[in-house]
Amino acid sequence: MRNASGFGYPIQYDIAKGVDNYTLVWEQDKTPCRQPILDAAKRLENMGCRAIAAECGYFAYFQKDVADYVDVPVFMSSLLQVPFIQQLIGPKKSVGIVCAQKRFLTPTHLENVGIDLNSNFHIAGAQDEYGCPQFDTLWDHEKRPEIPESYYDESEKDMIRICTEFVSKYPDIGAIMLECTGMQPYARAIQREIDLPIFSWGTLLDYAYSVINHREYYGHI
Template sequence: DAEHLGNVGIRSDSNYVIGGAQDEYGCTEFDNLWNPDKRPACPNAYYDRAEQQMIEAAKKFKEKHMDVGAIVLECTGMQPFARAIQREVELPVFSWGTLLDYAYSVVVHRDYYGHV
């Protein structure tokens, strides 16, 4: 929401779109883990099913917002599907994993060989 984004310096009139994987695009497999009204006594989810639902959600999101230039997966449970999503929608995909990779690269530089 605008207050949440405003707290990190993003203006409400900026060029961004928010979409809900569960609420808007039907990623129901996550309900088995995170929705207290729908999850079973022993929470579980099928990876393959969740991955396919995430891919379909991303494809629908891209179709709906054709000018989108990147996707941010804000939920920690979505990170495992980032590469599969990226393959399908051919957009940069950011997540907590890319944030950690970036932070790590700042403190542990690698040697360069070849062209820079």
């Protein structure tokens, strides 16, 4: 997802210096991440970016901070879509949130993107609950080799298995929310298997672009 050619619209990147997977996800004290993230967001705004997004779903922790710091729309996490999805599927069904590591997705992350902790959702940890070795080699600092690598076909099998087991465990799931940006490439394969609406970082970015650069309408109106 770091490749801008994966999107059908212009992408500008900036790096939040000093923020990595360990400091953002694993560390309990996330205070050191705050200012570098705000600085990166401001640089993007100053470049002329019309909307700001972040690559990892755990940036949800800083949604309110960044939205208050810049004057353009902010989409820090795919999890922003959860309250919206809940309205789409109704109160009798639940949103199935598939995240990288369940143990690190705290109530603060959820509340900062508007998720009611007592509402209709379930959470599955792809790595720490169901097992996803291909993701471990990329994002688990305890298991990541010196030269990390991951195989697409194996990752796809893992993601299909995880989501299939997840919806079997919770039959009331009416839609899947893929928290991790690394899960997005497998969304179509997952959907073919479980036949449910799939939301991801990609659907969030598509929405973000549509609201800051609305399309024209042609023909008879």
